[in-house]
Amino acid sequence: MKISLTLATLFCQITFLLGQSFLNGESVFVISETGLNVRSEKSTESKVIKVVQPGTRLIVADNNMTPEIDTIKNVKGAWLRVIDPTDSISGFVFDHYLSIYPPYKFIKNKKDDCWVNDVLLDLANAIGKIDSFEYANFIDVEGTYNMKYYSLNKNAKYIEHGYWEHTENEIQLNNLTSHEIYQFVKSILAHCKEKKINIQANYFEKNKILSIPNISDCCIHNLTLYSEGNNLVVRIQIDPGS
Secondary structure: OHHHHHHHHHHHHHHHHHOOOOOOOOEEEEOOOOOEEEEOOOOOOOOEEEEEOOOOEEEEEEOOOOOOOEEEOOEEEOEEEEEEOOOOEEEEEEHHHEEOOOOOOOOEOOOOOOEOOOHHHHHHHHHOEEEEEEEEEOOOOOOOEEEEEEEEHHHOEEEEEEEOOOEEEEEEEOOOOHHHHHHHHHHHHOOOOOOOOOOOOOHHHHOOEEEEEEEOOOOOOEEEEEEEOOEEEEEEEOOOOO
16 A cells, blocks of 8 residues: 555656646646747647637647657646637647636726736636535624635635635635646736735745735735645635724
């Protein structure tokens, strides 16, 4: 049993280092900040068929379960054949810049460029809810707490925490590569007004844990980010409380 567990752990570590395993027919999303080239062959020297924009949904058309790992601009990944469902164009992309999760959707106001929508709820709905349960504790007024817990597709979780003085939303994303975590963290920190926190692209090469608690200048009252291993937790306090 000990040997089996060790081998399983090693396999998971290797999978995490090399990127995610995508299934044929699965939806994936572009997380490159500048878009992604769709090429005619598995090479950066091949013809660019089209450029897809950040956040674009693509469909995995042919996934080799034992992909050939390539290194492009010091990042590792594998070439993956995809189809753009909007025009049925097919080609190859470098999977380092893909995620099984859709990006955040920010609906901004014109006054201060902050978002006005419930970002985590919208992300949970985009991933897809599977099941849920509720818990409530009404001991006294100040001790009131209720929770709504949702299981999502892709092994993700969404939780609504209700306290007597405020509410908090939380999303948990699992089985991420370090590049995916970096992009999810960076895209939400970009809305922080004072730009005090700057996460570099190579952060996870030197650090195993990311913990950023209680940021208060990012369009909401409090933002907490936590990542350990290949998981990311984002928690937002959506009203002021006391």
